[in-house]
Amino acid sequence: xxRIYMDHSATTPTDPLVVEAMLPYFTExxxxxxxxxxxxxxxxxxxxxxxxxxAYLIGARPEEIIFTSGGTESDNLAIKGIAYQNSGKGxxxxxxxxxxxxxxxxxxxLEKDGFEVTYVPVDSDGILDVAELENAIRDDTILIxxxxxxxxxxxxxxxxxxxKISKExxxxxxxxxxxxxxxxxxxxxxxxxxxxxxxxxxxxxPKGVGALYIKKGTLIxxxxxxxxxxxxxxxxxxxxPGIVGFAKATTLAKERLAVDSKHLTELxxxxxxxxxxxxxxxxxxxxxxxxxxxxxxxxxxxxxxxxMLLSLDMKGIAVSTASACSSRSLEPSHVLKAIGLRPxxxxxxxxxxxxxxxxxxEVDYVVESLAEVVRKLRDMSxxx
Amino acid sequence: MYSEKVMEHFSNPRNVGEIEDADGVGRVGSPxxxxxxxxxxxxxDGIIADVKFRTFGCAAAIASxxxxxxxxxxxxxxxxxxxxxxxxxxxxxxxxxxxxxxxxLASDAIRAAIEDYLEKQSHKKDNSR
Numbered sequence: 001x002x003r004i005y006m007d008h009s010a011t012t013p014t015d016p017l018v019v020e021a022m023l024p025y026f027t028e029x030x031x032x033x034x035x036x037x038x039x040x041x042x043x044x045x046x047x048x049x050x051x052x053x054x055a056y057l058i059g060a061r062p063e064e065i066i067f068t069s070g071g072t073e074s075d076n077l078a079i080k081g082i083a084y085q086n087s088g089k090g091x092x093x094x095x096x097x098x099x100x101x102x103x104x105x106x107x108x109x110l111e112k113d114g115f116e117v118t119y120v121p122v123d124s125d126g127i128l129d130v131a132e133l134e135n136a137i138r139d140d141t142i143l144i145x146x147x148x149x150x151x152x153x154x155x156x157x158x159x160x161x162x163x164k165i166s167k168e169x170x171x172x173x174x175x176x177x178x179x180x181x182x183x184x185x186x187x188x189x190x191x192x193x194x195x196x197x198x199x200x201x202x203x204x205x206p207k208g209v210g211a212l213y214i215k216k217g218t219l220i221x222x223x224x225x226x227x228x229x230x231x232x233x234x235x236x237x238x239x240x241p242g243i244v245g246f247a248k249a250t251t252l253a254k255e256r257l258a259v260d261s262k263h264l265t266e267l268x269x270x271x272x273x274x275x276x277x278x279x280x281x282x283x284x285x286x287x288x289x290x291x292x293x294x295x296x297x298x299x300x301x302x303x304x305x306x307x308m309l310l311s312l313d314m315k316g317i318a319v320s321t322a323s324a325c326s327s328r329s330l331e332p333s334h335v336l337k338a339i340g341l342r343p344x345x346x347x348x349x350x351x352x353x354x355x356x357x358x359x360x361x362e363v364d365y366v367v368e369s370l371a372e373v374v375r376k377l378r379d380m381s382x383x384x
Numbered sequence: 385m386y387s388e389k390v391m392e393h394f395s396n397p398r399n400v401g402e403i404e405d406a407d408g409v410g411r412v413g414s415p416x417x418x419x420x421x422x423x424x425x426x427x428x429d430g431i432i433a434d435v436k437f438r439t440f441g442c443a444a445a446i447a448s449x450x451x452x453x454x455x456x457x458x459x460x461x462x463x464x465x466x467x468x469x470x471x472x473x474x475x476x477x478x479x480x481x482x483x484x485x486x487x488x489l490a491s492d493a494i495r496a497a498i499e500d501y502l503e504k505q506s507h508k509k510d511n512s513r
Contacts, residue, residue, distance in 0.1 A: 307394070310386075323418070343416040344440075381438060
């Protein structure tokens with residue numbers, strides 16, 4: 001049976017070149033970067049070289065990069081780090097209603113700790129309302145955190161517009177760029193952000209590693225305490241093999257960005273067009289053009305996402321759903337709710353997230369299979 | 385995540401459809417909570433002679449509906465009313481904790497269909513008086 005992976009927003013296969021770059025750092029170059037001897041210095045050199053590579057991807061300086069265990073830790077460090085550092089100035093944070101749980105639950109945690117959080121709504125395309133955000137700013141606002149691109153519906157947020165406002169008002173601005181890096185240009189200077197989170201395994205790097213960009217001069221508090229690693233902001237012996245692999249992945253992503261992004265956009269548009277043309281009562285969630293080149297979030301009336309996902313899985317196709325039935329909480333997706341979908345429509349949504357190795361033939365096969373699956377489930381549905 | 389039995393019933397559900405001149409119809413759940421089940425029954429001499437379903441929901445909901453119809457077919461009304469919510473899940477080789485409500489829904493649906501049948505029967509009796 002064919003096996004087709006269209007769930008690249010969940011994770012990506014590690015590039016063989018990345019694996020190759022990592023291998024020596026498990027064995028002969030195993031040193032601890034904090035050690036003064038030869039073994040340690042070899043690791044320290046690899047660490048600093050990696051920092052340069054990651055910085056280069058996003059137009060930052062090497063000293064502005066802190067390595068972490070991934071996107072979630074980067075978001076935690078950015079948000080808690082700014083909040084605790086600036087709690088004397090104010091305790092108000094602004095975010096959006098469609099953030100990743102790494103941001104939403106960090107904010108919820110801070111709310112228990114005496115901070116106040118305003119959640120700015122989005123329109124029916126999933127784009128943040130900048131005027132609402134501006135209205136939400138108070139004298140005690142210390143941080144704005146808004147994602148660059150949404151992980152479920154792929155909509156790209158007006159980050160430069162927000163950063164103009166944050167600069168004017170002197171408020172720190174963090175963005176979670178975990179989904180956008182490697183798919184669209186991400187340059188910290190162009191975006192005008194103070195902090196930016198990235199993850200390795202979304203860009204064909206290994207899991208368990210990521211980075212936080214912290215603009216020079218931005219003070220934050222550490223959230224994990226221990227040794228003096230990573231400018232004393234992230235204690236713990238550095239994951240050198242992971243960091244080297246992540247760095248290699250960023251270099252490859254930078255080299256391939258133009259080609260990959262064109263290829264992904266073509267496949268995405270082909271997939272969307274074919275689905276909307278060939279399957280009745282199917283709709284695109286999110287903005288038609290202001291979306292990640294690799295994201296197609298589609299919904300199908302009268303049927304449920306988990307049933308669709310498992311039926312596709314049996315045909316060798318891997319996608320994802322934000323249907324409540326696939327979550328432990330049985331709550332519908334907060335993102336689909338935020339763009340105004342009725343619960344039953346949110347239940348019937350699937351996310352196809354493409355990767356550089358997907359082909360037009362795969363898209364054809366996926367649409368054919370999907371049409372069959374939708375037909376079969378609708379034949380069973382009392383709602384048709 | 386799911387047992388083989390669940391996946392088998394989900395892939396090849398039994399008794400899908402509706403019965404046009406059904407003796408009893410039960411609908412439970414609501415689209416907004418992610419599951420809706422319609423169950424149709426045909427009763428002959430106190431026995432469930434035929435049963436069909438339509439379900440909007442996840443794999444567990446579809447498999448539970450399918451299993452419920454198989455369990456009910458050919459049984460007396462009294463026997464079917466004795467089928468508990470857990471029985472459906474047990475017959476399916478178990479369901480994940482978060483999915484237990486799906487099997488509950490299936491047993492609720494057939495109960496609703498039987499109640500509908502019994503109510504119609506009592507109306508018939510009333511009318512014949």
